[in-house]
Amino acid sequence: MSLKLEHVTYTYNPGTAYEMHALKDISLEIPAGQFVGIIGHTGSGKSTLIQHFNGLMCPTSGVVSYKEENIWQEGYSLKRLRSQVGLVFQYPEHQLFEADVLSDVCFGPKNQGLSNEEAEKKAIEALQQVGLKEKYYKSSPFELSGGQKRRVAIAGVLAMEPEVLILDEPTAGLDPKGRDEILDQIAYLHEQRKITVILVSHSMEDIARYVDRILVMNKGEKAFDGTPKEVFAHYKELEQIGLAAPQITYIMNELQAAGLPCDCSAITVEEAKASILKALERRKND
Amino acid sequence: MIRDITIGQYYPADSVLHRLDPRTKFIGTFIYLVSLFVADSFWGYVIATCFLAGLIILSKVPVKFMLKGLKPLFIILLITVVFNLFLVPGEVIWSFGFLKLTKEGIAQAIKIGIRLIYLVIGSSIMTLTTTPNQLTDGLERILHPLNKIHVPVHEISMMMSIALRFIPILLEETDKIMKAQIARGADFESGNLIQKAKGLIPLLVPLFISAFRRADDLAMAMEARCYHGGDDRTQMKPLVYKSRDYVAYGIVIVYLGIDIAVRVLL
Numbered sequence: 001m002s003l004k005l006e007h008v009t010y011t012y013n014p015g016t017a018y019e020m021h022a023l024k025d026i027s028l029e030i031p032a033g034q035f036v037g038i039i040g041h042t043g044s045g046k047s048t049l050i051q052h053f054n055g056l057m058c059p060t061s062g063v064v065s066y067k068e069e070n071i072w073q074e075g076y077s078l079k080r081l082r083s084q085v086g087l088v089f090q091y092p093e094h095q096l097f098e099a100d101v102l103s104d105v106c107f108g109p110k111n112q113g114l115s116n117e118e119a120e121k122k123a124i125e126a127l128q129q130v131g132l133k134e135k136y137y138k139s140s141p142f143e144l145s146g147g148q149k150r151r152v153a154i155a156g157v158l159a160m161e162p163e164v165l166i167l168d169e170p171t172a173g174l175d176p177k178g179r180d181e182i183l184d185q186i187a188y189l190h191e192q193r194k195i196t197v198i199l200v201s202h203s204m205e206d207i208a209r210y211v212d213r214i215l216v217m218n219k220g221e222k223a224f225d226g227t228p229k230e231v232f233a234h235y236k237e238l239e240q241i242g243l244a245a246p247q248i249t250y251i252m253n254e255l256q257a258a259g260l261p262c263d264c265s266a267i268t269v270e271e272a273k274a275s276i277l278k279a280l281e282r283r284k285n286d
Numbered sequence: 287m288i289r290d291i292t293i294g295q296y297y298p299a300d301s302v303l304h305r306l307d308p309r310t311k312f313i314g315t316f317i318y319l320v321s322l323f324v325a326d327s328f329w330g331y332v333i334a335t336c337f338l339a340g341l342i343i344l345s346k347v348p349v350k351f352m353l354k355g356l357k358p359l360f361i362i363l364l365i366t367v368v369f370n371l372f373l374v375p376g377e378v379i380w381s382f383g384f385l386k387l388t389k390e391g392i393a394q395a396i397k398i399g400i401r402l403i404y405l406v407i408g409s410s411i412m413t414l415t416t417t418p419n420q421l422t423d424g425l426e427r428i429l430h431p432l433n434k435i436h437v438p439v440h441e442i443s444m445m446m447s448i449a450l451r452f453i454p455i456l457l458e459e460t461d462k463i464m465k466a467q468i469a470r471g472a473d474f475e476s477g478n479l480i481q482k483a484k485g486l487i488p489l490l491v492p493l494f495i496s497a498f499r500r501a502d503d504l505a506m507a508m509e510a511r512c513y514h515g516g517d518d519r520t521q522m523k524p525l526v527y528k529s530r531d532y533v534a535y536g537i538v539i540v541y542l543g544i545d546i547a548v549r550v551l552l
Contacts, residue, residue: 142495156470
């Protein structure tokens, strides 16, 4: 039950003046139920990478498999794969098209061959899970705010009941409150539905506290892969590739350099607070 | 997927032809096209071939790309050649019913065929070495005199540049929307005509909304920067003829002169 990439390479426009290597020999495995964050700079290949997960892009070389089956082998149903591996793109404007929110969310389940009633049931369930109020169900998706549109877009994929949910920059363009709400909702979905979640972002801060594992992409290559604590330990190298560890990592490292024996691997403010207090306590007792 | 479609077939390279003023290339291409109709004899075609070969070498664009431009022309070429082969009166070599293959017909067909191929290759050299924006800039300057008879030359060329600029953007957008809908299980390929047309709605609605939004944003941005049309407008990079342009004009005119001389004298 996992998503697996073996030596995947992808080249745009091979053999022309515009040739560009977007992915270079990527191998990775994402076990079921994991909450993974993919981080990278603009153009680092993260969007190309996630489009390989649900078969929207075919690797130039290498193997992509889901549940031990090569998705590009003959006779494999990509349509079925796409309802198991749901992908929500960055801009909800790219997928909203129906006259009202509810029918838009029904689009996915209907494509799976469900009847109108069943599709509607799934759509309502999905809309409830993304926390959209019922009064919006009959309004036009184009009248909603940015955050609400994003919820509808996520619900549109969620209604298909995927086993893996991939979200491309779900917080781009949202204010801090909207961002936290969406991320909390996604974390809640991960708990509730026990699905694999892959979150793409360019901000460490955003996802550090939610994910089990962070994958850092740089220039089409996998730069780091590990738990947030492991990855943030490389904060100096992360800076070199134009990314930054959470601010708290810097503070903790500075404090340690200044002689306070605190734990540098704290990711959230709460963890850091506990660690600093403990260190101060210890110092007082000595 | 859709990204593979190339519109405006500019091929980036660093060559003399790429650096020439777009006006020079426009007028040069025009003269070349005229010369093809002047050339009628064997030697005329030899000269045209040498000139074209020289241009291809100078342009540093792989020949493969030029031949690509011939593909859509193939049917027209075939029809023209076949018509000429059988319908030109003259010395009959072979006949089948009302179809008569004549000596003159063969000669005419070969000539027309070569002429068409050279026409297309000649004009693709221009489009391959000039960006669409340079082309519209050049066109605007060449047509500038029409302003006197109240043709809004600047506005037309501005619309052309904007349209050209939007083609790749909208193509990319179409690609993204298609992917987003395919990820939701949309099917753009199978089904009968009506189902296919219906299947396009999830693609067309977001595409139109985004196109209108972009047009709106662009108009706003242009107005915010006080754009008010062509009157008294100067250019950031005005087109100025350099010495290489005069040399190019010289070469093209000498070429046309030789072509005419060959036609008249031989």
